[in-house]
Amino acid sequence: MKHIKQIQKATVKVPSSGHACGECQTSCQSACKTSCTVANQSCEAIQ
Amino acid sequence: MVHAFFMIDRHIVYDSDSGAFFELDEISYDVIRLYIDGKGQRPSVELLNDSVASHKTSILELQEICDDFDSIIAEGTLFAAPIEYDYHHLYPDQPRIKAMCLHVCHDCNLRCTYCFAGTGDYGTGHRSMLSVETGKAAIDFLIAASGNRKHLDIDFFGGEPLMNWPVVVELTHYCNENGPKHGKDIRLTITTNALLLDAEKTAFINKYMKNCVLSIDGRPEVHNRMRPGIGGKPSYEPISKRIKAFVERRRSDESTYYEHYVRATFTRHNLDFSEDVKHMAESLGANQISVEPVVAPEDCDYSIHESHLPAIFDEYEKLARYLHGRRAAGEPVNFFHFNMDMSNGPCVYKRLKGCGVGAEYCAVTPEGDIYPCHQFVGVEKFLMGNVSSIHSILDENKHLIEGKDATDILDQDTLQIFYDRLMPNRESCKTCFARYHCGGGCAANRYFSTGSLDEEYRVGCELAKKRLECSIWLSAASADSQI
Numbered sequence: 001m002k003h004i005k006q007i008q009k010a011t012v013k014v015p016s017s018g019h020a021c022g023e024c025q026t027s028c029q030s031a032c033k034t035s036c037t038v039a040n041q042s043c044e045a046i047q
Numbered sequence: 048m049v050h051a052f053f054m055i056d057r058h059i060v061y062d063s064d065s066g067a068f069f070e071l072d073e074i075s076y077d078v079i080r081l082y083i084d085g086k087g088q089r090p091s092v093e094l095l096n097d098s099v100a101s102h103k104t105s106i107l108e109l110q111e112i113c114d115d116f117d118s119i120i121a122e123g124t125l126f127a128a129p130i131e132y133d134y135h136h137l138y139p140d141q142p143r144i145k146a147m148c149l150h151v152c153h154d155c156n157l158r159c160t161y162c163f164a165g166t167g168d169y170g171t172g173h174r175s176m177l178s179v180e181t182g183k184a185a186i187d188f189l190i191a192a193s194g195n196r197k198h199l200d201i202d203f204f205g206g207e208p209l210m211n212w213p214v215v216v217e218l219t220h221y222c223n224e225n226g227p228k229h230g231k232d233i234r235l236t237i238t239t240n241a242l243l244l245d246a247e248k249t250a251f252i253n254k255y256m257k258n259c260v261l262s263i264d265g266r267p268e269v270h271n272r273m274r275p276g277i278g279g280k281p282s283y284e285p286i287s288k289r290i291k292a293f294v295e296r297r298r299s300d301e302s303t304y305y306e307h308y309v310r311a312t313f314t315r316h317n318l319d320f321s322e323d324v325k326h327m328a329e330s331l332g333a334n335q336i337s338v339e340p341v342v343a344p345e346d347c348d349y350s351i352h353e354s355h356l357p358a359i360f361d362e363y364e365k366l367a368r369y370l371h372g373r374r375a376a377g378e379p380v381n382f383f384h385f386n387m388d389m390s391n392g393p394c395v396y397k398r399l400k401g402c403g404v405g406a407e408y409c410a411v412t413p414e415g416d417i418y419p420c421h422q423f424v425g426v427e428k429f430l431m432g433n434v435s436s437i438h439s440i441l442d443e444n445k446h447l448i449e450g451k452d453a454t455d456i457l458d459q460d461t462l463q464i465f466y467d468r469l470m471p472n473r474e475s476c477k478t479c480f481a482r483y484h485c486g487g488g489c490a491a492n493r494y495f496s497t498g499s500l501d502e503e504y505r506v507g508c509e510l511a512k513k514r515l516e517c518s519i520w521l522s523a524a525s526a527d528s529q530i
Contacts, residue, residue, distance in 0.1 A: 004116070028402045040383065
């Protein structure tokens with residue numbers, strides 16, 4: 001594609017279980033404390 | 048939702064439902080805007096003809112660009128179908144408290160002007176220390192309340208937790224002994240102003256704490272203005288010295304863990320906060336940095352208003368350029384709010400739940416009182432219970448008595464208030480391209496800035512959107528430089 005460059009493929013994942021596993025860190029346990037960012041958290045799904 | 052924007056030197060289109068993004072040239076940028084106006088439909092020949100003249104191009108070339116966009120849309124990467132969800136998708140069974148901000152100490156050895164903890168006492172008028180007994184009850188509560196969740200998190204918080212160091216040490220060992228007995232992996236964090244940080248505490252933190260957050264506001268004059276010691280004494284010098292030494296050891300082989308953040312707060316007095324990031328990176332040697340906007344009542348002389356947004360947006364762009372320069376030079380600095388975990392990021396349901404306030408996350412005071420999060424401590428209407436109640440539903444081995452549930456010791460009405468306000472129920476989030484990035488934002492920010500859990504905190508929303516644009520720009524710039 002001459003005019004369009006893909007930087008990032010699709011990243012928003014829907015778990016195959018059909019629901020969250022609840023294992024990931026809450027964002028306020030990192031460096032937020034007065035705001036909220038969740039997209040930088042890693043998935044910690046127990047396989 | 049598809050969002051197209053121009054930042055610094057790049058035209059970008061991002062789809063929040065797929066998470067994919069593309070860099071465009073000027074012609075394809077104008078074409079994607081026609082698609083956005085047409086809600087994903089290929090623009091008509093008449094509309095394309097209008098672009099022919101402005102770009103000195105041919106209708107054939109524009110049709111080719113449309114063909115490319117059509118194939119991207121067909122594969123579901125742009126104009127992706129919105130993900131359908133309901134509350135039962137958000138948890139494997141029911142919401143479970145599994146992360147705790149444990150207030151080891153309601154006292155502090157600094158007198159920060161903007162402190163949401165009222166310089167340590169959370170506005171209570173009395174300063175207090177967590178006892179080992181109450182701390183253990185809090186950990187017992189967390190283990191019991193977490194049900195079948197394996198990964199639990201505790202943040203030793205304050206006030207200043209190093210002022211109650213022997214309790215931190217004892218509770219750390221208690222977690223390490225009792226977590227595995229119940230099949231739990233308890234990850235520990237400590238958030239400190241570093242004033243009492245010495246070699247011995249550093250060694251302990253590096254051995255046992257998965258994460259450490261160190262507070263300093265950047266340049267000496269900025270830090271001393273907002274983070275004075277007791278009696279107004281400047282605190283930059285001792286704190287910067289200790290943080291520099293800590294960071295060096297944290298990054299060395301002696302440390303079991305690496306994760307740490309040197310964390311600053313910016314106010315309207317330092318809207319040039321990219322200079323503070325530079326200072327922390329270049330003078331303190333920090334390469335893990337977080338800088339947060341202050342949240343304060345509107346009438347404070349340091350609070351951030353909507354009128355400050357243009358200056359802050361410019362500063363975020365300046366920061367993005369600086370971070371890109373560091374990456375290009377092989378000396379990357381990880382800026383917390385510009386990070387996106389591309390390869391192993393959270394699933395969509397985590398993105399919908401946000402921080403977990405009052406549902407998966409809580410704060411416990413030195414008196415054992417349980418609140419939805421550390422910022423709500425002291426707001427009596429959100430008091431959820433007390434950890435001392437846990438003793439009545441545990442047996443001698445600290446297992447739940449059959450038929451009991453640790454969540455039952457919490458005030459069910461308060462729990463419901465926070466469940467009901469998760470992002471899927473927030474109207475303003477439904478049309479926001481950043482909704483999967485901030486997870487609906489911070490409930491405490493909304494409450495303390497507007498007086499309501501339901502009102503939108505517009506400054507916070509606009510800043511979250513800008514940070515997302517910056518993180519996308521950084522990815523595009525890195526891809527271009529093959530970093």
